[in-house]
Amino acid sequence: xxxxxxxxxxxxxxxxxxxxxxxxxxxxxxxxxxxxxxxxxxxxxxxxxxxxxxxxxxxxxxxxxxxxxxxxxxxxxxxxxxxxxxxxxxxxxxxxxxxxxxxxxxxxxxxxxxxxxxxxxxxxxxxxxxxxxxxxxxxxxxxxxxxxxxxxxxxxxxxxxxxxxxxxxxxxxxxxxxxxxxxxxxxxxxxxxxxxx
Numbered sequence: 001x002x003x004x005x006x007x008x009x010x011x012x013x014x015x016x017x018x019x020x021x022x023x024x025x026x027x028x029x030x031x032x033x034x035x036x037x038x039x040x041x042x043x044x045x046x047x048x049x050x051x052x053x054x055x056x057x058x059x060x061x062x063x064x065x066x067x068x069x070x071x072x073x074x075x076x077x078x079x080x081x082x083x084x085x086x087x088x089x090x091x092x093x094x095x096x097x098x099x100x101x102x103x104x105x106x107x108x109x110x111x112x113x114x115x116x117x118x119x120x121x122x123x124x125x126x127x128x129x130x131x132x133x134x135x136x137x138x139x140x141x142x143x144x145x146x147x148x149x150x151x152x153x154x155x156x157x158x159x160x161x162x163x164x165x166x167x168x169x170x171x172x173x174x175x176x177x178x179x180x181x182x183x184x185x186x187x188x189x190x191x192x193x194x195x196x197x
Contacts, residue, residue: 073191
């Protein structure tokens with residue numbers, strides 16, 4: 001007997017069953033791929049909403065909030081909180097007198113809000129609504145900057161007055177004036193120290 005005679009040929013039914021199995025495997029692979037892509041898109045959408053709409057992450061650009069926040073520390077902030085109150089630490093973006101129209105990033109402490117009257121005296125006292133503020137966690141006197149903000153200053157609707165914790169040379173409302181609500185990026189939630197990274 002020849003070799004050809006000993007081989008069995010597949011019936012048309014067997015060939016059809018094999019083809020159907022191959023097609024089903026290919027369809028399953030495509031469905032798995034589509035499911036993976038869908039999960040990836042959902043994950044990216046959640047990350048985008050979380051980190052670009054609800055919370056933000058930035059680094060401390062300077063030593064203005066030392067010793068609580070040092071230059072280079074990572075700052076996590078809540079974007080949806082624009083109704084700030086005194087002692088909130090906020091992230092803001094503001095055009096300064098020397099920035100040539102470009103917005104700069106600042107992290108500062110709110111000391112007065114809309115309707116408050118702020119005064120900084122030559123002897124280094126912060127006065128809000130006629131009351132001298134006692135700030136036990138501030139280690140430097142609060143001196144006014146000559147030629148920038150004039151006092152007493154009454155804050156309008158949607159404005160706040162911010163100061164750096166490091167009051168000697170810190171860039172804050174003494175330098176760039178009151179902060180409008182539209183300039184606020186959010187309220188600081190937590191700090192990640194750079195030496196812990």
